[in-house]
Amino acid sequence: MKEKHYTCIICPSGCEITAVLDGEKIVSITGNTCKRGEEYVKNELTCPMRTLTTTVCGFSGRPVAVRTADAIPKAKLFEAMAEVNAFRPSRPVRFGETLIADLAATGVPLIATASEEE
Amino acid sequence: MKERSVLIVGGGPAGLAAAVAAYDAGVRDVLIVERDSRVGGILKQCIHPGFGLHRFGCELTGPEYAERYAEEVRRRGIEVRTGTFVTGVTPERVVTLQSREGIEEIRAGAVVLAMGCRERPRGALNIPGTRPAGIYTAGTAQRLINVEGYLPGRRVVILGSGDIGLITARRMTLEGAKVLAVCELLPYSGGLARNIEQCLNDFDIPLLLSHTVTEIHGKERLTGVTVSSVDENRRPIPGTERFFDCDTLLLSVGLIPENELTEKLGLPLDRRTGGAAVDTDRQTAIPGVFACGNVLHVHDLVDYVSGEAELAGKAAAAFAKGELAAGEELAVTAGAGIRYTVPQRVRRGETAEIYFRFSDVSRKVEVYAEADGTPLAVKKLLRAAPGEMQKLKVSVPADSANLTIKMRPQA
Numbered sequence: 001m002k003e004k005h006y007t008c009i010i011c012p013s014g015c016e017i018t019a020v021l022d023g024e025k026i027v028s029i030t031g032n033t034c035k036r037g038e039e040y041v042k043n044e045l046t047c048p049m050r051t052l053t054t055t056v057c058g059f060s061g062r063p064v065a066v067r068t069a070d071a072i073p074k075a076k077l078f079e080a081m082a083e084v085n086a087f088r089p090s091r092p093v094r095f096g097e098t099l100i101a102d103l104a105a106t107g108v109p110l111i112a113t114a115s116e117e118e
Numbered sequence: 119m120k121e122r123s124v125l126i127v128g129g130g131p132a133g134l135a136a137a138v139a140a141y142d143a144g145v146r147d148v149l150i151v152e153r154d155s156r157v158g159g160i161l162k163q164c165i166h167p168g169f170g171l172h173r174f175g176c177e178l179t180g181p182e183y184a185e186r187y188a189e190e191v192r193r194r195g196i197e198v199r200t201g202t203f204v205t206g207v208t209p210e211r212v213v214t215l216q217s218r219e220g221i222e223e224i225r226a227g228a229v230v231l232a233m234g235c236r237e238r239p240r241g242a243l244n245i246p247g248t249r250p251a252g253i254y255t256a257g258t259a260q261r262l263i264n265v266e267g268y269l270p271g272r273r274v275v276i277l278g279s280g281d282i283g284l285i286t287a288r289r290m291t292l293e294g295a296k297v298l299a300v301c302e303l304l305p306y307s308g309g310l311a312r313n314i315e316q317c318l319n320d321f322d323i324p325l326l327l328s329h330t331v332t333e334i335h336g337k338e339r340l341t342g343v344t345v346s347s348v349d350e351n352r353r354p355i356p357g358t359e360r361f362f363d364c365d366t367l368l369l370s371v372g373l374i375p376e377n378e379l380t381e382k383l384g385l386p387l388d389r390r391t392g393g394a395a396v397d398t399d400r401q402t403a404i405p406g407v408f409a410c411g412n413v414l415h416v417h418d419l420v421d422y423v424s425g426e427a428e429l430a431g432k433a434a435a436a437f438a439k440g441e442l443a444a445g446e447e448l449a450v451t452a453g454a455g456i457r458y459t460v461p462q463r464v465r466r467g468e469t470a471e472i473y474f475r476f477s478d479v480s481r482k483v484e485v486y487a488e489a490d491g492t493p494l495a496v497k498k499l500l501r502a503a504p505g506e507m508q509k510l511k512v513s514v515p516a517d518s519a520n521l522t523i524k525m526r527p528q529a
Contacts, residue, residue, distance in 0.1 A: 007314070009312040012310055012418070014312040016311075050320070055165060055264055063263075063266070067165075067179055074320065077292065095185060113179045117156070
């Protein structure tokens with residue numbers, strides 16, 4: 001049996017969660033105060049997921065804030081960054097629009113979280 | 119002189135939420151004065167997620183959170199003057215505005231102060247050494263990257279483990295910089311636990327607790343910093359010096375409420391919060407002058423800023439209409455283990471939500487309000503940390519002589 005300790009990143013409460021493992025098998029998950037904490041730890045044990053927020057170079061040349069619509073594998077963060085930084089829009093970016101449909105082959109789109117200043 | 123029922127100084131999250139609440143309380147001539155070209159305040163550069171979980175039940179980025187309130191303001195047709203600076207407010211609520219159009223005075227029925235806070239600069243730290251380029255506050259670096267589009271450096275040391283420093287460490291790493299270490303003077307971090315996890319641990323950035331920068335090197339540009347361990351009195355320990363070869367030093371060493379206008383008004387500041395003292399309506403000692411958000415006390419979550427601003431906005435509207443409830447007040451004292459409370463005054467016989475911060479890090483504690491030696495409300499917490507604001511709902515007794523918020527270990 002092995003214990004692994006996590007600080008949940010799903011919300012600002014930052015629950016300290018302990019997972020007890022028997023080889024690959026999860027024996028117990030304790031310390032979480034909601035269901036999402038359990039899910040978080042299960043993901044951490046198999047494929048840690050993170051939401052990526054960054055900027056793209058906007059049509060005007062100035063940065064525009066973007067995010068992945070959902071979490072993507074942590075292991076793909078830098079590959080995703082390279083793709084985002086190579087992206088150039090063909091017109092001014094609008095709040096909420098999808099800029100890249102499938103970011104770094106994750107199946108997750110990249111969306112704008114701000115509009116370019118007019 | 120022009121008149122407005124409610125004038126709000128600052129168009130950040132506090133100002134926007136206060137304006138919406140004032141409007142919804144029945145005042146139609148609300149004016150927001152904002153010095154930047156756009157509303158949204160610091161949220162515009164906080165492109166990371168983590169905002170809105172309490173308020174909207176989902177995780178938004180800073181610009182998305184700001185947009186929700188900006189949209190509410192637009193929908194109500196609330197007047198916003200951007201590119202305009204407030205240079206003075208009098209106790210009679212005459213507000214002086216300065217913009218490209220010139221200087222103008224407006225008489226306000228009620229004023230809401232929502233100027234936010236500023237970062238503590240290098241000058242406040244007295245770090246010995248030279249004065250090269252390459253030293254920024256973490257928020258300045260964040261603005262350079264996310265708004266201006268510049269990466270401030272390649273090899274980075276961060277002093278202070280506040281949330282902005284942690285967030286910027288991740289941001290710079292994602293953009294290709296190498297963050298060598300985050301140094302924290304205290305034996306614990308003031309940042310949220312989740313940020314230490316997802317901003318530092320995710321990228322193997324070391325967090326050096328009880329460490330500080332003891333010398334800055336470099337003539338034109340920063341060439342490195344010396345980092346030392348500190349003892350329990352926060353004094354550097356000789357012989358523990360380590361040199362870090364870096365071109366950038368970021369400071370994330372605290373935020374200070376921006377109260378220049380408040381002080382000009384003649385309002386004394388609470389030394390522990392750095393803001394004015396207020397009652398449950400977030401009204402200051404000057405009738406009709408309200409304060410909310412980071413100008414009142416530095417928050418860790420914008421969700422609480424919005425909530426506080428709604429109280430202030432609603433009360434400001436009531437004051438402007440001559441309908442603000444009054445009552446006999448009782449001072450709230452921050453007792454054992456509590457650094458401060460907001461509000462600092464409550465009304466007798468009412469239920470008040472009292473926000474507070476702990477003085478220190480500890481585990482398994484109970485927080486309670488005590489009136490004349492009797493505990494009123496008890497809340498158990500697994501973890502107490504100064505970086506995480508908490509609240510306690512208290513029914514304020516009609517006749518007690520005092521009210522103190524205290525902490526003790528769980529029995």
